[in-house]
Amino acid sequence: MDLNYSQEESAxxxxxxxxxxxNLPQDLRQKIANxxxxxxxDLLRWHRILAxxxxxxxxxxxxxxxxxxxxxxxxIFEEECGFAGTPPLIPFGLxxxxxxxxxxxxxxxxxxxxxxxxxGEAFWCQGYSEPGSGSDLASLKMKxxxxxxxxxxxxxxNGQKIWTTLGHYADWxxxxxxxxxxxxxxxxxxxxxxxxxxxxxxxxxxxxxMDGGHEVNEVFFENVKVPAENLIYEEGKGWTVAxxxxxxxxxxTGRIGASKRELAKLKDFAARQPGDDGRPLTExxxxxxxxxxxxxxxxxxxxxxxxxxxxxxxxxxPPGADVSMLKIKGxxxxxxxxxxxxxxxxxxxxxxxxxxxDPGFDAFTAGLAPRYCNFRKTSIYxxxxxxxxxxxxxxxxxx
Amino acid sequence: xxxxxxEEQQLLADSVRRFLAKDYGFxxxxxxxxxxxxxxxxxxAQLAEMGLTGLPFSPDFGGFGGGAVxxxxxxxxxxxxxxxxxxxxxxMAGQLVARAGSDAQKKAILPQVVQGKLRLAFxxxxxxxxxxxxxxxxxxxxxxxxxxxxxxxxxVLGAAAADRIVVSAxxxxxxxxxxxxxxxxxxxxxxTLDEMRAADVALAGAKGEQLGAEGGALALVEEVADxxxxxxxxxxxxxxxxxxxTTLEYLKTRKQFGxxxxxxxxxxxxxxxxxxxxxxxxxxxxxxxxxxxxxxDAKDRARAVSAxxxxxxxxxxxxxxxxxxxHGGMGMTEEMKVSHSFRRLTMIAQQFGDAQHxxxxxxxxx
Numbered sequence: 130m131d132l133n134y135s136q137e138e139s140a141x142x143x144x145x146x147x148x149x150x151x152n153l154p155q156d157l158r159q160k161i162a163n164x165x166x167x168x169x170x171d172l173l174r175w176h177r178i179l180a181x182x183x184x185x186x187x188x189x190x191x192x193x194x195x196x197x198x199x200x201x202x203x204x205i206f207e208e209e210c211g212f213a214g215t216p217p218l219i220p221f222g223l224x225x226x227x228x229x230x231x232x233x234x235x236x237x238x239x240x241x242x243x244x245x246x247x248x249g250e251a252f253w254c255q256g257y258s259e260p261g262s263g264s265d266l267a268s269l270k271m272k273x274x275x276x277x278x279x280x281x282x283x284x285x286x287n288g289q290k291i292w293t294t295l296g297h298y299a300d301w302x303x304x305x306x307x308x309x310x311x312x313x314x315x316x317x318x319x320x321x322x323x324x325x326x327x328x329x330x331x332x333x334x335x336x337x338x339m340d341g342g343h344e345v346n347e348v349f350f351e352n353v354k355v356p357a358e359n360l361i362y363e364e365g366k367g368w369t370v371a372x373x374x375x376x377x378x379x380x381x382t383g384r385i386g387a388s389k390r391e392l393a394k395l396k397d398f399a400a401r402q403p404g405d406d407g408r409p410l411t412e413x414x415x416x417x418x419x420x421x422x423x424x425x426x427x428x429x430x431x432x433x434x435x436x437x438x439x440x441x442x443x444x445x446x447p448p449g450a451d452v453s454m455l456k457i458k459g460x461x462x463x464x465x466x467x468x469x470x471x472x473x474x475x476x477x478x479x480x481x482x483x484x485x486x487d488p489g490f491d492a493f494t495a496g497l498a499p500r501y502c503n504f505r506k507t508s509i510y511x512x513x514x515x516x517x518x519x520x521x522x523x524x525x526x527x528x
Numbered sequence: 529x530x531x532x533x534x535e536e537q538q539l540l541a542d543s544v545r546r547f548l549a550k551d552y553g554f555x556x557x558x559x560x561x562x563x564x565x566x567x568x569x570x571x572x573a574q575l576a577e578m579g580l581t582g583l584p585f586s587p588d589f590g591g592f593g594g595g596a597v598x599x600x601x602x603x604x605x606x607x608x609x610x611x612x613x614x615x616x617x618x619x620m621a622g623q624l625v626a627r628a629g630s631d632a633q634k635k636a637i638l639p640q641v642v643q644g645k646l647r648l649a650f651x652x653x654x655x656x657x658x659x660x661x662x663x664x665x666x667x668x669x670x671x672x673x674x675x676x677x678x679x680x681x682x683x684v685l686g687a688a689a690a691d692r693i694v695v696s697a698x699x700x701x702x703x704x705x706x707x708x709x710x711x712x713x714x715x716x717x718x719x720t721l722d723e724m725r726a727a728d729v730a731l732a733g734a735k736g737e738q739l740g741a742e743g744g745a746l747a748l749v750e751e752v753a754d755x756x757x758x759x760x761x762x763x764x765x766x767x768x769x770x771x772x773x774t775t776l777e778y779l780k781t782r783k784q785f786g787x788x789x790x791x792x793x794x795x796x797x798x799x800x801x802x803x804x805x806x807x808x809x810x811x812x813x814x815x816x817x818x819x820x821x822x823x824x825d826a827k828d829r830a831r832a833v834s835a836x837x838x839x840x841x842x843x844x845x846x847x848x849x850x851x852x853x854x855h856g857g858m859g860m861t862e863e864m865k866v867s868h869s870f871r872r873l874t875m876i877a878q879q880f881g882d883a884q885h886x887x888x889x890x891x892x893x894x
Binding site: 133135421424428431432433454528 | 818
């Protein structure tokens with residue numbers, strides 16, 4: 130056991146850091162630093178820069194563009210992206226649909242979709258939740274009926290998806306749909322479909338969150354015809370695909386690099402921010418101790434994450450249910466950081482929508498209140514933290 | 529970077545665990561705890577036989593030259609069995625001898641320790657010093673080639689079991705270390721909350737043999753305290769694992785309202801949080817042990833150890849308190865091992881500095 134980075138690992142870190150410094154466009158860097166909303170073009174631009182370098186999907190197999198990095202290298206890369214403040218890579222294609230295609234797709238499906246996902250030609254979104262099916266995902270109702278006509282085999286889809294993140298940017302959506310409503314178990318009769326967002330009958334309606342931002346949507350499907358070749362894996366076996374994908378989704382929710390960066394910014398701010406007695410907040414033991422406890426929790430999570438990755442490397446097995454704890458702890462830390470930031474900023478956290486270059490507000494302060502609101506989502510999305518506890522309880526503890 | 533125990537470390541940890549499972553069960557331990565001296569000469573001989581007393585000492589003295597990471601698995605096993613033998617005090621004081629002693633002192637003491645013939649203790653803390661390692665009032669006066677040590681040390685773990693005690697005391701040049709024969713000190717012995725033996729040690733001009741340079745001992749004391757803290761973190765991880773496992777077992781067997789209580793979601797989620805606490809604590813124990821073995825510098829080491837101890841203290845409290853709650857009334861009873869792991873974890877949370885102490889130290893180092 131050695132928790133120090135080896136010379137090779139440090140050299141790799143230097144290489145990544147140097148490349149990011151040289152290739153992250155200044156205007157994108159600035160937008161991230163100012164917590165500005167990123168548009169479709171911003172997101173895809175960064176995606177394509179990484180794709181060109183060959184670093185956009187490190188975990189994919191080499192033949193599809195993966196990097197062959199070991200888990201520590203992958204971790205270093207993610208951490209450096211977090212430090213540098215790169216735009217996020219939207220996971221729906223790269224980390225979700227991509228791995229599903231790699232695992233379950235036919236050779237034709239792989240050839241058709243993977244290059245577009247890799248190169249950032251298509252923007253993907255996820256169609257899972259429905260108004261009546263949140264945590265109880267398997268109760269989903271969106272109907273897909275298989276029909277044959279002279280145009281070939283199709284699924285005709287009717288129903289509604291909700292919480293569709295960045296659906297308003299998307300070219301494609303992957304959906305869980307019900308192809309058979311007569312099964313004994315609700316997990317059966319579900320299928321995994323890829324749907325072109327330009328298909329007639331699809332309507333996207335924004336859901337504005339309490340921070341005033343537009344990132345999620347409702348998507349309505351009315352007699353939407355989807356070619357049968359867009360079915361992934363077997364009809365009725367969508368739940369198997371969904372479970373596989375959820376494991377992947379949870380691997381990315383620790384967001385440790387980004388939290389480290391937020392922690393560093395908060396410490397820097399608190400060291401400059403006078404408390405009531407005029408001394409910096411970092412010298413106020415009550416504030417300082419809260420901050421340290423979050424920092425220590427984050428240190429522990431980083432090592433826990435690395436331990437799981439290491440286990441994965443040695444066993445060759447996909448992550449077990451234990452990775453749910455990365456989601457629980459990672460989101461608790463993200464929320465604690467936004468909350469402590471609100472406390473650090475104090476009365477200046479009150480203005481709701483200040484543009485970052487408004488005189489009198491620095492980038493840290495401006496937009497903090499909406500960010501605090503926005504981050505409440507983290508313990509709800511991607512399987513609420515309570516669902517994660519259910520998973521650990523059942524799968525790991527056998528309760 | 530890697531997280532594996534190497535083959536030797538794994539084999540050793542496994543054999544210690546097997547030995548403790550066989551010969552150090554709850555009933556056997558109870559007999560030892562209730563005995564007059566509170567530790568077992570037979571068990572000690574076994575620990576020496578397995579090479580544990582020699583693990584962190586140089587092969588020059590018959591040891592294996594191991595570090596904290598080599599000891600991690602052993603300490604985890606000790607934690608799981610709630611070992612009460614004076615192992616950590618001997619290792620800790622032995623490290624002071626190994627790191628500060630003259631060749632002659634090392635030759636005289638360490639082979640004996642390695643062979644299990646000599647036990648040691650470290651008498652440093654004093655009433656009123658709390659966790660401040662720099663605060664020592666005991667004094668040493670030169671008397672020819674020897675020294676006379678005067679002062680009072682409190683809660684010296686393993687003092688009565690020790691043949692010799694390393695004592696810190698001030699000379700004109702500052703904090704220094706001395707070897708004192710236990711028979712030259714006056715011990716007021718007692719059982720601790722976690723059923724170990726400790727003593728208040730009174731020294732009234734006791735004969736002391738200088739260990740290391742005169743003055744400037746604080747840096748070494750901090751270094752060895754960090755080493756011992758990392759070990760106690762690993763021990764805590766073992767005790768936490770036992771506590772979580774036994775609570776899980778209880779949830780799966782105890783029935784109320786016609787079902788096992790583990791079917792209740794309110795309890796399932798609390799049990800999950802205990803396991804998450806355990807994994808997070810384990811991660812920090814890995815960090816602490818790895819950093820005391822190979823720190824970038826003293827600050828890097830101290831920062832990692834303090835961070836680890838904060839997490840260990842917080843999570844020891846969380847896990848031990850939840851374990852008792854989930855056991856209900858039975859958890860309160862002496863006949864359940866979980867009430868003893870509660871006592872050990874409570875003490876570990878405070879040993880070598882509680883969370884508050886290490887929060888302050890961590891901030892000072894940041």
